[in-house]
Amino acid sequence: MASTPQTRIWLMRLMFPALSFAILFAHLLPLDTLPRGWAPPDLILGLALAWSLRRPDYLPTLSIFFTMLMADLLLYRPPGLMTMLTILGCEFLKTRVLPHRETAFVSEWFSVALVITAITVLNRTILNVTNTGQAPLTLSMIQMIMTIGIYPLLVLFCQSVLRVRKLSPSEADAVRGR
Amino acid sequence: MARDRSQREDYATPLRRLLIGVLCLCLFAFFIVWRIDNPRVERFRAKVVDHVVPNMDWVMAPVTGSINLLRDFQSYQRLSEQNQELRSELRQMRAWKEAALQLEQENARLLDLNNVRLDPRLTYITGVVMADSGSPFRQSVLLNIGYRDGLQDGWAAMDGIGLVGRISGTGKTSARVILLTDPASAIPVIIQPSGQSALVSGDNTISPALNFLENADLVRPGDRVVTSGDGSVFPAGLLVGQVAQDRTGRLRVRLSADYERLEFLRVLRHHGTEVILDSGGLIVPDPGTPTPRERPEDLDTSSEDQPSNG
Known part of the structure; x- marks a missing residue:
């Protein structure tokens, strides 16, 4: 009884890098070498945000660190920047887990949308300040809006398939008291 | 029990904050280092990519293959239409082929006349496209050849007909080709x-x-x-x-x-264009030859105004 939640926690901690790796793999498939006029949603970011609002203990900061850094390196992004912003965004949401316990999904979505917008804006600002060449504004905007739009689906996927749910207060106490 | 818990929290929260702060600082420093000393970090990236992507190749190739197969299958739906198109194109091609053959012969004749030697050092290595950049913001592909095959940064990559891009970042068994459509190209x-x-x-x-x-x-x-x-x-x-x-x-x-x-790309070996550095030295006769030269004895008067070939 005592070991089962523990193994599940570790399983889920491994699940995030595994899922991210699968997403990266799909991105890297050499299917589209033509430049596209649109950008797909940033699924890894959405997943990280959804998990850190639900079960922060499934998503240690180091796991975000390594996964996002890997994504930065493989996807040819400026290394480290997106990782830093994602960690900051997730930590911000993790501190808001308690007040969110009772609130409706819409307000959660709203705060996630705020975080995603902040990440995009900060990313572009820092790239501008350091004078790094970057993608056209429309592409970033499309990606941001797509990420916000797909967030409910990601949450649905997390809750129904992966069973990453918010804890009830008693369970939360049990986890905390470990 | 309750006190224990609260104490643990008291220690844990600042520690966590410290860890996050340090991590973010490291990441930002990494980004700044990338911005300042780009080649070194890009080499590091090439090494990481070189370790990761070729390992995925065994599953990437079949997945890509089957998706392409499916796409081809979709195109069967408009097969007859395509067939007509192909026929008319083929007819045009025949005419072009005639013209091309004639031009080829003419070209060969002219080359022969001019005694032209095409650049013998422009040889190529062919590589297979393993992965694309994976992001809509960058246009690049990864090839399965690297510095083990003698690849160097800056070489040109072509498909059969035209230029595709330039090598930028080589790992041992992988190399990135920045396509011409990339904003950095x-x-x-x-x-x-x-x-x-x-x-x-x-x-x-x-x-x-x-x-x-x-x-x-x-x-x-x-x-x-x-x-x-x-x-x-x-x-x-x-x-x-x-x-x-x-x-x-x-x-x-x-x-x-x-x-x-883009499936197969040929990378042209290029060893730099030769540059003329000085403005040309003074051409002097070999030491030991007397100047002015002695006039050869056996010359008759008719060839007097020709330069002597000494």
């Missing part, structure tokens, strides 16, 4: 027949823009665009594409390479 070109030089710079669209044209009036849509070899990065004379005009009247290049399916 800029290639010096010359536009024939007017001889205007320009820069082809990518902007994340299928046809990159022509910049720094001296006189745009001399350039017409349909002109050939070839690399000029300026800056000694690229060999000169590689076909890039044709000039085209977009709706806003801006000149762009319609690329000759087939970007829809």
Whole structure:
């Protein structure tokens, strides 16, 4: 009884890098070498945000660190920047887990949308300040809006398939008291 | 029990904050280092990619293959239509083939007449495209050949017909090709027949823009665009594409390479364009030869005004 939640926690901690790796793999498939006029949603970011609002203990900061850094390196992004912003965004949401316990999904979505917008804006600002060449504004905007739009689906996927749910207060106490 | 818990929290929260702060600081420092000392970090990235992506190749290849198969299958639906198109194209091609054969013979004759030796050092290595950049913001592909095969940064990558991009970042068994459509790509070109030089710079669209044209009036849509070899990065004379005009009247290049399916790329070995450094030395006779030279004895008067071949 005592070991089962523990193994599940570790399983889920491994699940995030595994899922991210699968997403990266799909991105890297050499299917589209033509430049596209649109950008797909940033699924890894959405997943990280959804998990850190639900079960922060499934998503240690180091796991975000390594996964996002890997994504930065493989996807040819400026290394480290997106990782830093994602960690900051997730930590911000993790501190808001308690007040969110009772609130409706819409307000959660709203705060996630705020975080995603902040990440995009900060990313572009820092790239501008350091004078790094970057993608056209429309592409970033499309990606941001797509990420916000797909967030409910990601949450649905997390809750129904992966069973990453918010804890009830008693369970939360049990986890905390470990 | 309750006190224990609260104490643990008290220790844990500042520690966590510290950890997050340190991590973020490290990441930001990494980003700044990347910005300042780009080549070293890019080499590191190439090494990481070199370790990761070739390991995925065994599953990537079948997945890509089957998806492509499915796409091909979809195109069977308009098979008869396609067949008609192909027939009419084939007829046109036959005519072109005749013309090409005649031109080839003529070309061979002219080359023979001029005693031209085409550059023997322009050999190539062919690589298979393993992965693309994976992000909509960058246009690049990964090849399965690396510095083990002698690849160097800056070499040109072509498909069968036209220029595709330039090598940027080599690992042991993988190399990244920055496509001409990438925003970071800029290639010096010359536009024939007017001889205007320009820069082809990518902007994340299928046809990159022509910049720094001296006189745009001399350039017409349909002109050939070839690399000029300026800056000694690229060999000169590689076909890039044709000039085209977009709706806003801006000149762009319609690329000759087939970007829809990049599968095999040939990377041209290029060892730098030779540069003439000095303005030429004074040509002096060998030491020991007397100046002026003695007049040969056995010359008759008719060849007096010819230069002596001593």
